[in-house]
Amino acid sequence: MKMSRSVLGIAVVVAVLGSVYVGCAETNTPPVPVWRANPVGAGVRCAETNTSPVRSSIPYVATRHDTVRDMLWMANVGKDDVVYDLGSGDGRIVIAAVRDFGARRAVGIEIDPELIRESRENAHKAGVTDRVEFIQGDLFTNDFRQASVVTLFLGHKPNIRLRPKMFSILKPGTRIVSHQFGMGEWQPDKTLTVRTVFLGMVGEMWNPFMDNPHVPDYTGNESHFGRSDTLLIWIVPAPVAGIWRGKIETSQGPQDCQLIFHQRLSRVGGTFQISGQTKLAGDVHADIWGNHVRFWCTLDAMPMPYGQFEMRFDGHVNGDTMQGTLAVSEKDRLHESAWEAKRDKANFAGTWEWPCASGTRSVKLRIERRDSHLVATYQDRDQAVPVTDFYDCGGGFYFTLLIGRQGDGVRITEDTGWLIGEGVLDHGALRGTIEFYPYGDMHGVPGGREASRPVIQNWAPRLIKP
């Protein structure tokens, strides 16, 4: 059975409304016709990529001007910012960023040459041509690493496709603001419901994982068509996964402290261990905001007679160095001091093997370093599937893979489902969690309900080939 999950854009609306032009609900300006006749007169304009044979299904729907202001306000755009609008339409976000928010520079990347022409004309009328640039091209292949703010109004699927690139090329702290569409299990740092929508874009058709917050198919944080307009913001996190080591001062003298940070996009947590007399160990709870890290530690068990112990940190990560202030409280003693930890170097390259969640065979993940980037391939039987949603988090990595994807749809077998993995390299051993969310019996897979239960396991794959 094949299930199509293509981005629908506005085709559905057009089918209902025929050739009627639909205006975005503007507060101060008259309605702007946003549905344009395409060559076949369907009343919708879809961009076609020139650089790729794949037709882009992201339609042109303009963000209302008041929502443009809300997006730029949410991103706190100011004079030092470089704003990129990916799929910039008639240039309204780009122009407003410099004209109304004083951004240093703003750039639009847009595939449609007609919209590029219109944007340049609009920039000319607004008197901002010296601070804006419109690049006619594909947003998936053009570079936007200079951005300090990225704006999106694209769709769930394009957002998911963009996120590994955004994570890897954007500086930690870069703000990503999306109009309406989320990024699956990468939960936004903040969501705003700004107003009621008149007509927007429809994201995706139903899929069995739209309510599952653990997988990229999750659409629970997106507004529903016709109800509200949602804006979402993510702060690009620094890659902080790995093993961090530093010395801490305790009442028993200086001791070695080791922290293991596991990272899933903006979610960070882990464990700590203090060697020496106290031998304390427990969990680390962390918050990450760009390269700003705060963590606090809780003990697994209270070692008698050592008594109460707490450790809190507030500081920054820069590459493999973490620096800030560490507060250690033991019984009645609080010791606060400047603190530094260094991260172990990690090299994941190689072929890693572990038992498959949906069968009795082994499966593999091959990780290679190409042009300073990690490239991963999932191998099962004689099939090799590129893992495009892969994140190098420094001393660890995170990935998601929809097994069974076929073109724009999904071919359902007992192996079909989301495979989600996260690991940290500890002295050559990879340790983390592997999760498998099967499509299960909903689609007639043999095995009944058991088959559709997620399998969440500690992950300790074996390195079989460096």
Ligand SMILES: C[S@@+](CC[C@H](N)C(=O)[O-])C[C@H]1O[C@@H](n2cnc3c(N)ncnc32)[C@H](O)[C@@H]1O
């Ligand atoms: C929903 S509109 C958003 C326009 C504008 N950002 C706004 O909010 O008013 C999406 C835009 O992305 C453009 N687009 C679609 N695929 C693209 C691609 N592969 N590269 C660049 N632009 C693309 C479309 O032509 C369209 O103008």
